[in-house]
Amino acid sequence: MISLRGLTKRYGGTLAVDDLTFDIQTGRVTGFLGPNGAGKSTTMRMILGLDHPTRGRALIAGRPYADLRRPLRAVGAMLDARAVHPARSGRTHLVAQARANGIPVRRVDEVLETVGLTKAARRPAGTYSLGMSGRLGVAGALLGDPPVLILDEPVNGLDPDGVRWIRRLVRDQAAEGRTVFLSSHLMSEMQLTADHLVIIGRGRLLSDTSMTDFLAAASPASARASVPDPEQRATLVRRLMAIDGVSVETSADGELTVEGSTAAEVGDLAHHCGVRLHGLSDIRVSLEQAYMDLTARSVEYATGGTAERGRQ
Numbered sequence: 001m002i003s004l005r006g007l008t009k010r011y012g013g014t015l016a017v018d019d020l021t022f023d024i025q026t027g028r029v030t031g032f033l034g035p036n037g038a039g040k041s042t043t044m045r046m047i048l049g050l051d052h053p054t055r056g057r058a059l060i061a062g063r064p065y066a067d068l069r070r071p072l073r074a075v076g077a078m079l080d081a082r083a084v085h086p087a088r089s090g091r092t093h094l095v096a097q098a099r100a101n102g103i104p105v106r107r108v109d110e111v112l113e114t115v116g117l118t119k120a121a122r123r124p125a126g127t128y129s130l131g132m133s134g135r136l137g138v139a140g141a142l143l144g145d146p147p148v149l150i151l152d153e154p155v156n157g158l159d160p161d162g163v164r165w166i167r168r169l170v171r172d173q174a175a176e177g178r179t180v181f182l183s184s185h186l187m188s189e190m191q192l193t194a195d196h197l198v199i200i201g202r203g204r205l206l207s208d209t210s211m212t213d214f215l216a217a218a219s220p221a222s223a224r225a226s227v228p229d230p231e232q233r234a235t236l237v238r239r240l241m242a243i244d245g246v247s248v249e250t251s252a253d254g255e256l257t258v259e260g261s262t263a264a265e266v267g268d269l270a271h272h273c274g275v276r277l278h279g280l281s282d283i284r285v286s287l288e289q290a291y292m293d294l295t296a297r298s299v300e301y302a303t304g305g306t307a308e309r310g311r312q
């Protein structure tokens with residue numbers, strides 16, 4: 001639905017976005033990650049036609065943003081939640097946007113309801129908290145009922161209720177077949193929200209992969225197993241320990257933590273030895289850990305070799 005081909009942006013000596021090529025697929029939530037200054041906002045701005053690429057292109061449904069006939073109906077975006085005139089009420093702000101895009105005004109009240117701002121709709125936007133401004137930004141993005149949503153840090157300033165609300169909203173939007181592209185520095189939240197990840201560092205693509213594959217690749221083979229019968233447990237531990245590179249720890253309540261073996265391997269061995277299992281799962285690292293590992297590697301790469309930034 002969104003495709004980037006060789007997308008590049010240089011600001012003077014700074015290469016903010018460096019030859020990005022990837023697609024953002026429809027029907028899923030794609031999380032956009034990268035350290036501060038990695039080029040996420042610049043990339044989003046170029047997709048939305050707010051910045052001109054130095055090279056390459058970004059297309060939405062096959063067209064550059066500037067060629068979309070009714071942009072708000074094609075793509076809804078929130079880049080900067082505070083970019084609203086402080087003296088205008090939230091409702092007036094949305095009505096102006098709706099009018100400019102041929103959207104019926106009744107839709108304004110619908111989206112205000114969706115984001116939970118109906119009561120505050122007539123207050124000046126300048127009096128809104130950061131979380132309320134975020135909700136107003138999301139309301140603006142939803143106004144044209146677009147098939148594509150692009151949200152830069154939508155959970156910024158939201159309380160836990162608001163964070164859960166955004167999660168549900170974007171998951172529902174993707175389930176309805178929309179394309180959702182969002183950035184967030186809250187890794188635990190991203191892990192719960194995104195199906196797919198695009199990770200950049202210093203303007204370059206570091207990873208474009210499903211959440212499941214990313215976490216699996218970053219996790220060493222290890223599993224957790226619970227064996228109710230103590231004798232069978234001892235048998236399984238003995239058999240596992242006999243395998244090269246495998247170690248097992250048994251917790252006080254009899255749960256096994258197996259390093260060096262996957263859940264599938266533990267399950268097969270248990271089956272083979274006639275050991276009954278009550279629980280069996282792979283142990284995965286968190287998104288935060290996997291992300292830190294990846295970006296640390298990319299920093300080492302950058303500092304160990306040629307300077308990535310400002311290269312001509």
Ligand code: ADP
Pocket residue numbers: 011014015016034035036037038039040041042043
């Ligand atoms: P992120 O959103 O990942 O934090 P940005 O896209 O905001 O990163 O910034 C990427 C790089 O481009 C940074 O080094 C930033 O300082 C620089 N940059 C962004 N916008 C401008 C601009 N308008 N003029 C000059 N440099 C910019």
